[in-house]
Amino acid sequence: MKQVLAKLVTALSVFGLLVPSGAQAANPLGLYVGAGGGRADLRGDPVTCSALNCSDATVGGWTTFAGLQPLPFLGAELQYLDFGHTTQGIAGGHPYYQRARALAVFATGAVPLHFVDLYAKVGAGLVHTRASALVVDGIECILHLCEDVEDKDATHFGWGLGARFKLPKLSSLALQAEYVRFSVPNGDPDLLSVALLWKF
DSSP: OHHHHHHHHHHHHHHHHTSOHHHHHHSSTTOEEEEEEEEEEEOOOHHHHHHHTOOOEEEEEEEEEEEEEEETTEEEEEEEEEEEEEEEOOTTSOOEEEEEEEEEEEEEEEEEOSSEEEEEEEEEEEEEEEEEEEEOOSHHHHHHOEEEEEEEEEEEEEEEEEEEEEOTTOTTEEEEEEEEEEOOTTOOOEEEEEEEEEEO
16 A cells, blocks of 8 residues: 555656646646545445345545646546445344445546536545455354455546535635545445645
């Protein structure tokens, strides 16, 4: 994860160097940072959940991000998303634990309006998913409760839509409402969040 973070930071730096000098003078890189939280959805593997009587879960999640917007309509963003975790122990089934998080880089496109900027973004992220269930099959597992664990790191496509509401008296701050989702086999995690954004 640390190596991927270093590569993404380098990619954003190179992107900034490629911006024309005239654009930099008018809006020096358009650097911003932000953080927020909201509602995340964790979707379990249908086959696993059918066997264990688990279901999709809505939990709390959070995000932090840094980006460049050298042009009003174009930018790039590095984002960390934590989709939260859930433990389900439904009667008649086995306790089931699930969590997901991602480190992603996006290209962003915006439509600036008077009080709000509407934007969309597409990119890819290193998504970490973990799911585990207690197993009671077999003599040994009945006596000691074995755990079946699936722990994966893989790169997946991600996209998002959002709006940034400008604060007239605080030009360096904005409120952001955003929806982000990743395409992951056996369940797409997503996050609907509200964040505070600070422009340098």
